[in-house]
Amino acid sequence: xxxxxxxxxxxxxxxxxxxxxxxxxxxxxxxxxxxxxxxxxxxxxxxxxxxxxxxxxxxxxxxxxxxxxxxxxxxxxxxxxxxxxxxxxxxxxxxxxxxxxxxxxxxxxxxxxxxxxxxxxxxxxxxxxxxxxxxxxxxxxxxxxxxxxxxxxxxxxxxxxxxxxxxxxxxxxxxxxxxxxxxxxxxxxxxxxxxxxxxxxxxxxxxxxxxxxxxxxxxxxxxxxxxxxxxxxxxxxxxxxxxxxxxxxxxxxxxxxxxxxxxxxxxxxxxxxxxxxxxxxxxxxxxxxxxxxxxxxxxxxxxxxxxxxxxxxxxxxxxxxxxxxxxxxxxxxxxxxxxxxxxxxxxxxxxxxxxxxxxxxxxxxxxxxxxxxxxxxxxxxxxxxxxxxxxxx
Numbered sequence: 246x247x248x249x250x251x252x253x254x255x256x257x258x259x260x261x262x263x264x265x266x267x268x269x270x271x272x273x274x275x276x277x278x279x280x281x282x283x284x285x286x287x288x289x290x291x292x293x294x295x296x297x298x299x300x301x302x303x304x305x306x307x308x309x310x311x312x313x314x315x316x317x318x319x320x321x322x323x324x325x326x327x328x329x330x331x332x333x334x335x336x337x338x339x340x341x342x343x344x345x346x347x348x349x350x351x352x353x354x355x356x357x358x359x360x361x362x363x364x365x366x367x368x369x370x371x372x373x374x375x376x377x378x379x380x381x382x383x384x385x386x387x388x389x390x391x392x393x394x395x396x397x398x399x400x401x402x403x404x405x406x407x408x409x410x411x412x413x414x415x416x417x418x419x420x421x422x423x424x425x426x427x428x429x430x431x432x433x434x435x436x437x438x439x440x441x442x443x444x445x446x447x448x449x450x451x452x453x454x455x456x457x458x459x460x461x462x463x464x465x466x467x468x469x470x471x472x473x474x475x476x477x478x479x480x481x482x483x484x485x486x487x488x489x490x491x492x493x494x495x496x497x498x499x500x501x502x503x504x505x506x507x508x509x510x511x512x513x514x515x516x517x518x519x520x521x522x523x524x525x526x527x528x529x530x531x532x533x534x535x536x537x538x539x540x541x542x543x544x545x546x547x548x549x550x551x552x553x554x555x556x557x558x559x560x561x562x563x564x565x566x567x568x569x570x571x572x573x574x575x576x577x578x579x580x581x582x583x584x585x586x587x588x589x590x591x592x593x594x595x596x597x598x599x600x601x602x603x604x605x606x607x608x609x610x611x612x613x614x615x616x617x618x619x620x621x622x623x624x625x626x627x628x629x630x631x632x633x634x635x636x637x638x
Contacts (some may be wrong), residue, residue: 265539276628355386433566461543463576484549554582
């Protein structure tokens, strides 16, 4: 039986298109678009203001690729392909957005004009009710105001993210509301699952771990020019492909680059926290190659010799499930990581360290590991797991 599905990603559509489909929500979008059980897919984009467009220098609304099939006041409904639609809404709240910053989104999603425009779009598409999956904590007020079967994807524990401390009150209010009003939750780690059960008394939390888009990481790909210069030095290349956030253990990274001068360390990814990035010691064997669009990212990973995940451990880590590890494994790289952050269940397939010295040791003494069966962790399987949960309602 086919369903109509509304999906609320965490990331803005413009950001996804600019960087490539590399995040959990972006991968879900791709898989939903390919799923034959989905009759119509409606993506509710993050509400936006002209102030944000100006500050972040994003592409203006009309540059979104797609056919505008409905436009009213400050909202647009785009048709992206035969069965995929995008709702994009501008709120005239520039000052509020600038002053409240991240907290602004909690009210923006629940704004009566956004909710009303969404309902108008459903009417236009001849959809009575739509199943809804939200990967966006900030959209909880929207979920409270619309009908349909609902699933919340709590892919990250926002209470453990340092740079959202100013929004803690609203974050907890959102979790409590979702616990009362959304019957089915999913997340990507046992740590998150237990936290939601203990802290918010959530009754149904399924674990749907992250996946991988296999094909790009299984092809033989030419070495990018900037990486080739490094590989031409003749040393092994240990690569980290990911965002520089509070999870990146800069002390560990500086330790292993000092202890292993015979290895070239390459970082590729977005700098989220400049305060962390600024502490990296750029020795002769340390190289930052910038952020890369996801379309070309696999060509870098395929040409690493080792994939690394130098994340913080113990009390400084939090529940998660690093997509990069599955990408490393798909590229058949040996992997060295730290315990926690969702990596421990992969201990039969990767080397997991508990100390700086152990991480350094593994880099030079890669052990023979079991072959990880990747077929079942394709994103198509993950999205199907998610959609099958609607049958429980």
